[in-house]
Amino acid sequence: MKICIPMCESLLCGHFRHCDSFTIVKVNPNTKEILNIEEKIPLQA
Numbered sequence: 001m002k003i004c005i006p007m008c009e010s011l012l013c014g015h016f017r018h019c020d021s022f023t024i025v026k027v028n029p030n031t032k033e034i035l036n037i038e039e040k041i042p043l044q045a
Helices: none
Strands: 002-008 021-027 034-040
Touching: none
Parallel strands: none
Antiparallel strands: 002 021, 021 034
8 A cells, every 4th residue: 555645845744735745665564564665756737
């Protein structure tokens, strides 16, 4: 399972459209273990 978290200046952002980047966390749904964390910068429209 992947969870996408919107970030602004390395802090949680309240809105997806206003974020600087996304932190994507890959989690094993059975064990709740974090498998991977990566940061992605959204494309500018």
